Amino acid sequence: MRPDTAIARRGPWARRIRRAVLIGSLAVLATPFVIPIVWMVASSFKPLSEIFKTPPTMFTASPTIAAYAEAFSFQPFARQYLNSLYIATAVTLITLLVSSLAGYAFARIRFAGRNVLFIVVLTGLLVPSEVTIVPLFQMFKQVGLVNTHWPLILVTALAAPCVLATFIMRQFFIALPVELEEAARLDGLGQAGIWWRVSLPLARPALSAVAILTFLASWNLYLEPTVYLTSPELFTLPQALTRYTDAYGGEMWSTQLAAATLSVVPMLVVFVAAQRHFVEGIAHSGLKG
């Protein structure tokens, strides 16, 4: 049924059809975003011989959880999971503090050299981690921190992702009306008091955006743990996922998928539960035109 275009602009049918076309094309577009995740979860329950079956199947008739047991017995997966969680949490907390302080100062406090120092900080956003990784490795080696979590925490919490956070915070504070701060100042609060009591509470949307982006940045780190960490009990999740190989280097496909599922599903659940905060947080962070 294809109404002619003159009516299509106005009639209720035309609107419905246009809506259906919109939803249909969005659904098609969404396929590559969703199918991989569904396939990963479904395949993690397949016996090994079914993963590469031709023609491929989405769901198996004989599900097994053997791969999940293997994921934990092959390497200290629970420990690695915990490593990723606590590193990302520590990084997020430090970044929230550091970036809100620096962002506030760059937006609101006048001091000599402010603009120049801000540009110096911004370079942290532009220098790719591949440039700094070799020297950083040598620096941490000299102070005996290789094969510890310190490089992953310190560098992430103070360098690139934190610089982005400082930038976001500065943008947000600049856009805030100054009247409240003026009032607080008349009440005798100092800069530190204003930052803590007035500006920070108002900055919740920006802080949640920073928290989300920073947590994900730390959670996803791959190059850094690959370089710094050598003991399996110190590994982080992304690094652990690529280590499911048998004693001869052959890949353990189903175990890899089970571990990947375990790493992804809780994040997805948290995300779907809090998806408004995710999306709105970024949307209202001041990062807009």
Added chain:
Amino acid sequence: MFTRRKLLTALTLATAVGLAASGCSAASPQAPSAAPGSVDLRMTVWTSNKDHLALLDSIAKSYKASRPAIKSITFDSLPFADYNSTLTTQIAGGNSPDLVWMGDLSKDLISAKALVPLTDRLKATPEWGYDDLLESVTAEFSADGQLFAYPFSNSPFALYVNKDLLDRAGQKLEPAGLTWDRVSAIGAAVHSATGKAGFVVRDFDYSSWNMLATVWTGWGASAWSADGKTCTFDSPQMTDAMRFLHDAAFVNKSTPGPGTKADFFAGDAAFTIAQVSRASLLDGSFAFDVLPLPKGPAGAYSVIGQAGVGVLASSRHVEEATNFLAYLTNPENARLLAQYFPPPRASLLTGDKLAENNKKLSAAQLQSVVVDQVRGAVTLPNHKNPAEIAKKGKVALDALWTEKADVPAVLGSVCAALDPVLAK
């Protein structure tokens, strides 16, 4: 501002001092004997198999009982996939283990003088039996008449057969005089009849080309000259061997093409070339046989994959580590290790001895695929700078795995890529 400059200076200083320190740390002298309970030994291995580790632990325990100086001996399981880079990082980072398992990193370690020579020590150890070692397996770990690592594992490559799949395709296989052409023909027949794969060179995956030595040796080809200085990928023998593989992938389809996964041990392929140790992956879901490698145009041949154990010169306890190595590899412990790793000792290399601890393969099978193979075997390609050679070779060789590839031209480009690295 002041703080900033101070920190900067402190950091640069720390780096400079650290570099100087690490420059001379390798030459620190050894104390002749250590105080009781003062020595911790660490050995890096790539196995994470519980039985392997339990055996190593029990040998360490009985050694420790008679050596008061030793406080602990730990076996550090590093992931196989990046064992070499992890180990290198540890050595470079001043966190060097005392003993190491090594595969294709051996030439790098030997040429960097990072390993302790073992021959004199082992010969001087009573009842160690140095002459029991087979020359064919010590060659790869020797330089200038010195052995730098004990080749504890010498696992021959063999041809595994899925008899059920052959039956389903109505194919008969005569083990005697089996040739690569015959394997390819049966593989193609199985593939067209069942849709399963024909033969699979395990772990090659169109990436780890050194595994193809299990095929090209049958054509009399090799990756480089015996002195390791000249690439021989462009030889007529190699060209014929690669043509055979190319045709198998693209003409008669007896081996899966690039990007197609087929796992023999999951029942996806009629044949696979894999080490004898992989028999542990057989789960009894199909009837199998294991045979020596098929004959190539150059006749019968055998190929082994080796692993050695050595002592790092950067260890803080070279003396104690070397003593432990001599104990770990003495005839009695070598017999225990032979449960899992085909031994380098002639006295242990008989089918019956090996079958004592092998649940998957019979004495006759072990005799034909292990014992009869090890003595005359060729090892997988092994050279200094293994990572760079592997990568540069792969980049050039990738061009071979397309339908209309110009085989001689591609192999010429492989040599163009490898020669500068070989010359280093």
Added chain:
Amino acid sequence: MNTSLLAAGEAAHDASPAAGPPPRQRPARTRRGDALVGYLFIAPQLLGVLAFVIVPVALAAYYSVSEWNIFTGQLTFVGGDNYAELFQDPQLPSVLGATAIFLLGVVVLNITLGLLLAVLLNRRFRGSVLFRTLFFSPVVVSVVAWTLVWGFLLQGNGGVNGLLSLVGVDGPNWLQQGGTAMASVIVTQVIRSVGVNMVLFLSALQGVPPELREAARVDGASNRTIFLRITLPLISPTLLLTAIITVVGALQAFAQVAVLTEGGPGLSTTVLVYYVFQQAFEFNDIGYGSTLALMLLTFVLVLTLIQWQLRRKWVFYEA
């Protein structure tokens, strides 16, 4: 200047010494000690950048004129040798080519798709929230897990070709041919990260006053003209920000290449980042790796400067 135009790009512009103070900020009465508080507040961030960005860059420059024996820890001064190697490295042209293609592909696709999704989802209808969630969800999946799964799906006998065979298409061997391998790396990268751009564009679109569009419609402008002449200029500061973030992110795409293709087949997907890692950590050639890394840094700086200069041409500032 309107507050809604305090866009990221615009505000960073304020930071340059030439620009005036931010509009909303009155010349505050400076108290004694305020400046000290200011320095204290920025100290952790500034020191972090100095220690973990500036010092390492200086060290990288030092390494680039050195040769390093990884097993003995000996460092030898070699002058310009590593820089000379840049011009003799037969692989480098292909690597730079692959990097350019990857960069261009990711940036163009990521921004157009992000914008398209934002425009489609900018109105409320039943399911719009669900779709936003769906398109954003890959962002929370770790790059490695995401790439591993796509690695499975893109095998010759994997899920993508299985799906194609249902409609009678004999799919190519995605990861084994130069063209499709690069396309696969680009597309998987875009799908995983486009959600962030979509959200940024959504919020930018919501800042466009509806009256402007209505007025144009009354004047008889088509939807296309309204989008090109009104909407696009108004959100151009966001466009600039996303372009910068996407370029920097794409230049650092290590896990995608390392897990999906290992740079192959041939050198077709060996981007500079992966090449640097190989030289420094796999071949243990730290001197040459550092030289390549500095070249990468130069590219990033030049690209950012170009974008910054171009913004005068296409980023819209309200009078």
